[in-house]
Amino acid sequence: MNTESRAFKSLFYTHYQSLCNYAFKYLxxxxxxxxxxxxxxxxxxxxxxxxxxxxxxxxxxxxxxRNRCITILRKKIYNISTDEVTLEVADEPYIEQPERDVQxxxxxxxxxxxxxxxxxFTLSRVENLTYKQIAEKLNIxxxxxENQMGxxxxxxxxxxxxxxxxxxxxxxxxxxxxxx
Amino acid sequence: MEFEDINILLAKHFVNxxxxxxxxxxxxxxxxxxEEYLKLRIAWAxxxxxxxxxxxxxxxxxxxxSNKLHLEKKPIYLRNWSIAAAAIxxxxxxxxxxxxLNTITTQTLTGEVKHVQLYDGSLITLNENSSIAYKRRYxxxxxxxxxxxxxxxxxRDEEHPFVVHSDSLKVTVLGTSFYIKNSDKQKNVTVITGxxxxxxxxxxxxxxxxxQAVEIExxxxxxxxxxxNQLAWQTNTLIFNNTSLQQVFKTLEKYYNIQIKxxxxxxxxxxxxxEYKDLPIEKVLKELELLFGLKxxxxxxxxxxxxxxxKNE
Numbered sequence: 360m361n362t363e364s365r366a367f368k369s370l371f372y373t374h375y376q377s378l379c380n381y382a383f384k385y386l387x388x389x390x391x392x393x394x395x396x397x398x399x400x401x402x403x404x405x406x407x408x409x410x411x412x413x414x415x416x417x418x419x420x421x422x423x424x425r426n427r428c429i430t431i432l433r434k435k436i437y438n439i440s441t442d443e444v445t446l447e448v449a450d451e452p453y454i455e456q457p458e459r460d461v462q463x464x465x466x467x468x469x470x471x472x473x474x475x476x477x478x479x480f481t482l483s484r485v486e487n488l489t490y491k492q493i494a495e496k497l498n499i500x501x502x503x504x505e506n507q508m509g510x511x512x513x514x515x516x517x518x519x520x521x522x523x524x525x526x527x528x529x530x531x532x533x534x535x536x537x538x539x
Numbered sequence: 540m541e542f543e544d545i546n547i548l549l550a551k552h553f554v555n556x557x558x559x560x561x562x563x564x565x566x567x568x569x570x571x572x573x574e575e576y577l578k579l580r581i582a583w584a585x586x587x588x589x590x591x592x593x594x595x596x597x598x599x600x601x602x603x604x605s606n607k608l609h610l611e612k613k614p615i616y617l618r619n620w621s622i623a624a625a626a627i628x629x630x631x632x633x634x635x636x637x638x639x640l641n642t643i644t645t646q647t648l649t650g651e652v653k654h655v656q657l658y659d660g661s662l663i664t665l666n667e668n669s670s671i672a673y674k675r676r677y678x679x680x681x682x683x684x685x686x687x688x689x690x691x692x693x694x695r696d697e698e699h700p701f702v703v704h705s706d707s708l709k710v711t712v713l714g715t716s717f718y719i720k721n722s723d724k725q726k727n728v729t730v731i732t733g734x735x736x737x738x739x740x741x742x743x744x745x746x747x748x749x750x751q752a753v754e755i756e757x758x759x760x761x762x763x764x765x766x767x768n769q770l771a772w773q774t775n776t777l778i779f780n781n782t783s784l785q786q787v788f789k790t791l792e793k794y795y796n797i798q799i800k801x802x803x804x805x806x807x808x809x810x811x812x813x814e815y816k817d818l819p820i821e822k823v824l825k826e827l828e829l830l831f832g833l834k835x836x837x838x839x840x841x842x843x844x845x846x847x848x849x850k851n852e
Binding site: 364367368371372375376379380383384385389392393396397400401404405428429432433436437465466468469483484485486487489490505506508509510511512513515516518519 | 573
């Protein structure tokens with residue numbers, strides 16, 4: 360094994376788990392997540408090998424995984440067969456951490472929820488509690504939990520509309536690629 | 540109200556809390572708002588700061604990926620090949636090295652004489668009960684270790700001095716023929732042609748010219764005139780030059796490995812001048828019979844001589 364392969368192996372072992380978990384947030388499917396991560400890492404080795412020792416390689420990998428997940432979600436939503444779309448995710452120009460900025464924005468937006476709503480949202484999203492568990496924990500009805508979560512979604516949809524352009528930077532690019 | 544409802548349903552959809560009826564409703568909405576749903580779903584994931592820790596096995600994945608990209612296997616083959624190649628090279632080198640620089644030892648038994656030709660063309664005649672050790676090839680000096688007795692005919696090569704070690708004795712030459720005897724009784728170097736440097740441990744070296752010999756007595760080299768027939772075993776030639784008959788008989792005894800018994804010992808002035816090359820003892824005795832009128836008889840390796848008369852008388 361040469362130095363490059365060894366560096367790649369180390370990069371692989373360092374990030375594989377978190378990349379899979381990251382992909383899972385978007386896809387909610389373990390097998391799909393693993394496939395995406397494998398695909399991205401292979402593409403990375405094939406065309407971005409010179410980046411192996413670059414600390415930015417980590418951000419490249421996470422960006423590529425997110426992009427690839429978005430593509431897969433889009434295919435599902437639009438019912439595009441997998442055969443029709445061969446998207447070279449890792450071919451996309453590398454933009455320094457744009458998704459991090461978008462994510463931060465969304466996270467900040469969710470921090471701006473009314474306190475009660477945010478509490479419910481946090482218990483659901485961060486602690487992964489079911490509606491029933493949240494209701495019991497906060498001593499409120501399940502209906503209230505549902506309403507608070509609905510409010511959070513509403514808030515998120517408003518945010519998306521407001522920041523549509525920012526969020527779309529990457530999405531549009533991917534859309535164009537699919538259209539090709 | 541319907542607007543609120545879809546938000547609630549979407550939230551339930553994202554956390555898997557929808558009933559199948561609700562799910563159908565959500566899917567219907569998604570079909571009408573595909574792009575928005577996509578963005579919402581991404582935002583939903585983006586907003587999730589939970590550090591998920593589902594255990595994914597990196598080892599299996601790495602095996603798959605390294606196989607696909609030929610990361611591990613090919614270099615291992617390459618490495619094995621290079622190890623094999625290096626090993627073959629080292630072994631061959633050692634073999635060649637051993638072949639050329641391995642010390643060869645030649646030895647002789649009692650009554651045996653061996654001729655050894657060295658790589659440089661030099662000839663060594665090894666007398667009985669002796670041995671030499673030398674290297675097949677040399678770098679720098681041509682070095683020989685000797686035990687016992689040998690005659691050297693050295694090819695001239697000023698670049699590579701010819702050095703003979705024999706215990707404390709060190710003999711250095713450029714090209715010449717010389718004789719070394721190193722036994723318990725006698726330590727002797729005799730030069731036939733050329734020039735020889737003889738060193739005994741830390742004693743100052745002696746330079747020997749043709750016809751000269753050095754005898755080492757008590758560790759000190761002493762120059763001496765050459766002893767006739769010392770090298771007869773090597774040359775198969777006996778030379779007598781005004782040699783007393785007593786000495787002649789001694790030489791014959793030694794050369795032919797016989798015992799001579801004389802009824803009347805010869806006078807000291809009785810001498811012989813002659814040369815015998817490759818002759819059996821009988822022929823030598825025949826000539827002595829003519830010269831000195833002696834009678835002889837051979838029994839085994841004993842020779843009885845009678846009626847010796849010296850003509851000079």
